[in-house]
Amino acid sequence: MIKKNPVNIIITGVGGQGNVLASRVLAGMLVSAGYFVTIGETFGMSQRGGSVMSHLRISRQSVLSPQIPGGRADIIIALEPVEALRVLTKYGNPQTVILANEREVYPIGVITGELNYPSSQIIKEKFDKYSAKNWFIDATSAAVKLGNPILSNIIMVGALSATKQLPIDRRAFQREIKKDMTADKQKINLAAFDAGVGMI
Amino acid sequence: MSNLLSPANKVVLYMGNEAIARGALEAGVNVACGYPGTPSSEVVESLSKVTTERNLYVEWSTNEKVALEVAAAASFASLRSLCVMKQNGVNVASDFLLHLTASGTRGGLVLVTCEDPGALSSVNEGESRYFARMLEIPLLEPATFQEAKDMTKWAFELSEKIHNVVMLRSVTRLSHASGNVICGRLPAKNSKAHFDYSGSMMDPLRGPVVSTPVVPKHTIQQKKLAETANLFEKILCNYYEGPKKPELLVITSSACYLYSREAIGMLGLQKRVGILKLGSTWPLPPQLLKKHLKAAGKVLIVEEVLSFLEENVKTLYAGCAKEIGVKAFYGKNDGTIPSVGELNPDIVAAALGKIFRIKYKPVADDYAHAMQEIEKIIPLRQQTFCAGCPHRASYWNINAALKLDGRAGIVCGDIGCYTLGALTPANGFNTVRTSHSMGSGTGIASGFAKLDAFGLKNPILSVCGDSTFYHAAIPALINARHNNANLTMIVLDNSGTAMTGFQPHPGLCSGASGETLPAIDIAEIARGIGAEVAICDPFDLEKTTAQLTTFMEKADTVKVLILRQICALSPEKKGKKKYLMKVNEELCRGEECGCNRLCTRIFRCPALVWDKVKKKAVVDEVICAGCGVCYSICPQKAITKTEAPPQ
Missing domain, CATH: 3.40.50.970 (Thiamin diphosphate (ThDP)-binding fold, Pyr/PP domains)
Structure with missing residues (x-):
């Protein structure tokens, strides 16, 4: 069962990190569990190196606005740490929980030396102070170990299931990826899911 | 099997664009074409994957005008056709569209325009609703995923009823959003193309397809449009939610309906505000509008981009003002709703707040203040070319x-x-x-x-x-x-x-x-x-x-x-490195080098990072696409490349 109605989830990261797939898989599991799910996303030009967000809203009764109102996120899942902060400042509240990947993807302004990127210590400190609960995991390293950094998105989904914030589990994940992944892909994604579970 | 072919009554998670595609399939569409453009591309793309199963011809046409011509030919040959484009595409197709709406169509022809308020993935936030008014054709604007499917299906029937193009407008927040849809039945596949031109010029189904004689044909087109307005009085996608006598009537359509509903809830105004949700925005159904305008003293029109709906509602109101009394109108024209950019629940809540003098605060002041402080340490993330682009x-x-x-x-x-x-x-x-x-x-x-x-x-x-x-x-x-x-x-x-x-x-x-x-x-x-x-x-x-x-x-x-050179994100290239790149720290002279950090300051690849501690460039192997170009730009030859093992 979902803990409140609706549950508002934001999956964030940088274009190309697999945000869309993570939101689709998660939403698919929840639709199969009988919920109304609304996902709000943008793709195309907006993803070229920019910040990306998927807004997921899980409800017992109806579809909802594809944009979550400010301050109303219940769960933030971030494939990139500073993006977790960015989303927190706009959509966070003291009850928000955060699951974030530790691995930074530097904005171009940081690469050029014009902008500063906050240290992971400072980021963690903000999470501790301004969220109800947070998990900060190195999903990218685990994904590299599995052979492909892109798998960090599924590792995060696995980790999310282990946090018990949503009614999703390994079986539901397996059923969901069976729908349109080849056997090879299912295997590696399941391994990523399990790796994520192990990180919580 | 494609998700698009799910059996009837199954609940499926569809992207708005997939819902439109499914609606077209349920209408028995035979030809679908368009030119790719965000946020429209997935309609044609998802249909392209079910051509064999659904007796369907799908084409990416050279441009939107040609796409509409291809779709029109199918319609003239009594087949149902779908033509899809982004807002700019309607401008490209408009020359032909002007003539097509004058000649009329035969098999149902639905023109889908997916628009981009706020220009999230466009170089303008232009809109095509005015084309529907200018060209005198019906305009439908679904608000939910279910409606996107159902209204697309119905649009084909409407097109055949009035022998003309029906325009269906979506926006990024519907096209690229996803939600639950209950599938309908997919029809039998038995359509045959037949183009009859043997009848008189005035015969809409058997004569040559031309816009002449212009005035008599224009008269018929306007008569059909008036009939459409009557039809719109009673269709399911136009409805009212709220108290019998609301203090404020919100008139809205498209994704703005969901924003409005949410905003009313955020401010707890459910007992004071009603929503007239319109799925058809041109021509407006006059009796429905009159009835609801009469019941409220204040009217807020919630829409994105230009004040299309507001203008049309006010024109209609002017014709019955004497009968239904004085109303206060709020919307884009008086600045209650911003005149540019896309909307969201917060913006609509702010507009409602202005009218009702309610201050809405999502979080406590000290939390909000702390968030403002955090914002200052978050580096801006500008768009850039991908690694390997x-x-x-x-x-x-x-x-x-x-x-x-x-x-x-x-x-x-x-x-x-x-x-x-x-x-x-x-x-x-x-x-x-x-x-x-x-x-x-x-x-x-x-x-x-x-x-x-x-x-x-x-x-x-x-x-x-x-x-x-x-x-x-x-x-x-x-x-x-x-x-x-x-x-x-x-x-x-x-x-x-x-x-x-x-x-x-x-x-x-x-x-x-x-x-x-x-x-x-x-x-x-x-x-x-x-x-x-x-x-x-x-x-x-x-x-x-x-x-x-x-x-x-x-x-x-x-x-x-x-x-x-193939795009770095293309399926044949993505994830496959040609070279392994590394910075030789001994050769990189860092800030001492006369190049003035050419690699990170000018070349600006997301994978080539300036290490502030070491004061040297460093390759981020996770992001690097292995294109090898940075090897050629370093004057010190400090960036090395080696052939990557085959992957």
Whole structure:
């Protein structure tokens, strides 16, 4: 069962990190569990190196606005740490929980030396102070170990299931990826899911 | 099996665009075509995967005007057809559309326009609702995923009823959002094409399809539109939610309905505010509007981009004001709703707050204040070319050649990822000086190149993507050649319509559904027009820069330089590195080097990072695509490349 109605989830990261797939898989599991799910996303030009967000809203009764109102996120899942902060400042509240990947993807302004990127210590400190609960995991390293950094998105989904914030589990994940992944892909994604579970 | 073929009554998670596609399938569509453009592309793309199962022909047409012509032919032959484009595409198709709405159609023809309020993935936030009013055709605007499917299906029936095009408008927040949809039945596949032209000119189903005689046909079109307004009085997608006598009536449509509903809830105004949700926004159903306007003293119109709905509601109100009394109107015209950008629940809540004098606070002041403080330490994330993007190398070459040439060459831009070349130095080296519609870069360049007589002596260049070349740049190139406008056109050929998701174009040998088709070569077209043509790999910096410099020196002819390198995100390239890149820390002289951090400060690849502690450049192996270009830019040869093992 979902803990409140609706549950508002934001999956964030940088274009190309697999945000869309993570939101689709998660939403698919929840639709199969009988919920109304609304996902709000943008793709195309907006993803070229920019910040990306998927807004997921899980409800017992109806579809909802594809944009979550400010301050109303219940769960933030971030494939990139500073993006977790960015989303927190706009959509966070003291009850928000955060699951974030530790691995930074530097904005171009940081690469050029014009902008500063906050240290992971400072980021963690903000999470501790301004969220109800947070998990900060190195999903990218685990994904590299599995052979492909892109798998960090599924590792995060696995980790999310282990946090018990949503009614999703390994079986539901397996059923969901069976729908349109080849056997090879299912295997590696399941391994990523399990790796994520192990990180919580 | 594609999700799109799910059995009746199944609950499926569809993206808005998939819901539109499913609706078309449930209507028995036979021909679907369009030109890719965000946020519209997934409609045609998802249909292209079910052509065999659904007796369907799907085509990525050269441009939107041709797409509408192809769809019209199917309609004339009594088949149902769907034509899909983004808002800018309707402008491209509008010349034909004007004539098509005058001649009328036969088999149901639905024109889907997916628009982009706030220009999330566009260079403008133009809108096409006014076309529906100007061309006197019905306009439908679904608000939910279920409606997107159901209304698309119904739009075909309506089109056949009035013998004309029906326009269905979506927006990014519906097209690219996803939600639950209950599937309907997929019909039997038994349609046969038959084009009858034996009847009289006035026979809409059996005569030749022409707009003449104009006035009698125009009269019929208007009569049909009036009948449509009557029909709209009772359709399911137009409904009212709220108290019998609301203090405020919100009139809205599209995704704005969901924002409005949420905003009313956020402010706890459910007992004071009602929503008249319109799924059909042109022509407006007069009786329905009158009834609800009468019940409320205040009216707020919630819509995105221009004040289309507001104007039409007010016009209708003017006709019955005496009868229903004085109303206070709020909306875009009085500034209650912002006049630009997309809306969201917070913006609508703010508008309601103004009217009801309620201050809405999502979080406590101290939390909000803390968040404002955190914002200050978050670095801005600007858009940029991806790691391994051929455009970064192309602009590097263009800049090098401009510098070598030394005559302040002017580069005119076009539409694609490479439009980023128009932005500040952070993206694409600030190279492109004009950026407008598809193909316009070369047209503008053609004009600039004729201004030498008036003292504009700068060399003139244009950049243009491969798909854009076919879409609208060919007439401009012909114009340049015929008029001796001796520009240099640079075709950034990354082998597909990359920005929208690698849809094929006429330069490739496969079609929308993977069928083999003859490819039409850009170089051959350019040579046929009489241009001097060269083809380079932009990753080969030395050769490409030299070729471009040579071309710029040649003042007596039109030159076309094709820079051929596949997009780094293309399925054949993605995740496969050609080279393993590394910075040799001993050779990198860091801040001491005379290059002034050329690699990180100017080249600006997301994978080539300035390490502030070591004061050296470093390659981020997770992000690096292994294109090998940075090897060529380091004056110290500190960036090394080795062949990557086969993957």
